[in-house]
Amino acid sequence: MATFLFDKIVFGPVKSRRLGVSLGINLLPTDCKLCSFNCIYCECGWNPKKTHKVDFHPRHLVKEKLEQKLNEMIKQGETPDVITFAGNGEPCMHPEFAGIIDDTIELRNAIFPKARIAVLSNSTMIHKPDVFAALNKVEDNILKLDGGKEQTIINLDQPVGTFNLEKTVDLLSKFRGNLTIQTLFIKGEYNGKSIDNTSQEEIDLWLQHLKKIRPREVMIYTISRDTPVETLQKVDLAELERIANLVEQAGFPTQISG
Structure with missing residues (x-):
């Protein structure tokens, strides 16, 4: 199915189903996806099959x-609710990520002081002290956890390197609640394997992880755009609501994007 890439460093603003009026920042190349995951549902498609020199946008x-862009928005009478780091892969892979966050905070404070700063991250870079510290500075530190079982996450997210669920949960817990957990629920098939992170066993394990992490909020959603794998199925709203009720019962505010 068709997928797309962001062709600019700063894009939008767009109306985000989770964040409001969002001005996006893409720290990754504009001609390819670059990510530490290769998620089978990613709207940006696949990582390049061959490695090549990466030219990150300089700080x-x-x-x-x-x-x-922020000054243009002032002239046009537009106000962002949030400045969001997303784009063509994992933003925290940028070698100057921490400094870019500092620059963004400075500009936000000077031009749109009421705007939040959000980072959508897959949690693979939080072992780096500078990344961890930078994420702790933003209002919306949104980190991925796509299942309860390690193998389920591997099947869904296709890590480029190794992935250890226990270590990831431990690192997420070190934010001491200063984070939002984001989980995509999906069903289908890929490479002859059944894909489903909505089973009760899966949800029960995922809830156990949430209780260790203690996030201030949980975002659950499903696919809404084209994916590189055509055998994936959107989870219906009733199922998302069932899962959200379980999260609420566990004590965590929950936001659904159907």
Whole structure:
């Protein structure tokens, strides 16, 4: 199925189903996806099959483009609810990520002080002290946890390197509640394997992880755009509501995006 890439460093603003009026920042290349996961549901498609030299957008250019766009929005009478790091892969892979967060906070405070800053991350870079510290500075630190079982997450997210669920949960818990957990629920088949992270066993294990992590909020959602794998199925709203009720019973505010 058709997928797409973000062709600019700063894009939007767009109306986000989770965050409101969102001005996006893409720290990854504009000509390919670059991620530490290769999720089978990713709207940006697959990572390149062959490795090649990556030219990250330099920090000074990201700041320049963001400042330019924020000033344009003032002139046009637009106000962002949130400045969101997303784009063509994992934003925390950028070698200057921590400094870019500092620049963004500076610009936000000067131009749109009421806007939040959000990072949508797959949680694979939080072992790095500078990334961890930077994520603790933003209002919406949104980190992925796509299942209760390690193998389920591997099947869904296709890590480029190794993935250890126990270590990931431990690192997430170190934010001491200063994070939102984001989980995509999906069913289907891939490479001859059944894909389903909505079973009761899976949900029970996932809830156990949430109780260790203690996030301030949980976002649950399902696919809404084209994916690179055509055998995946959207989870219906009633199922998402069932899962959300279980999360609420566990004590965590929950947001559903159907």
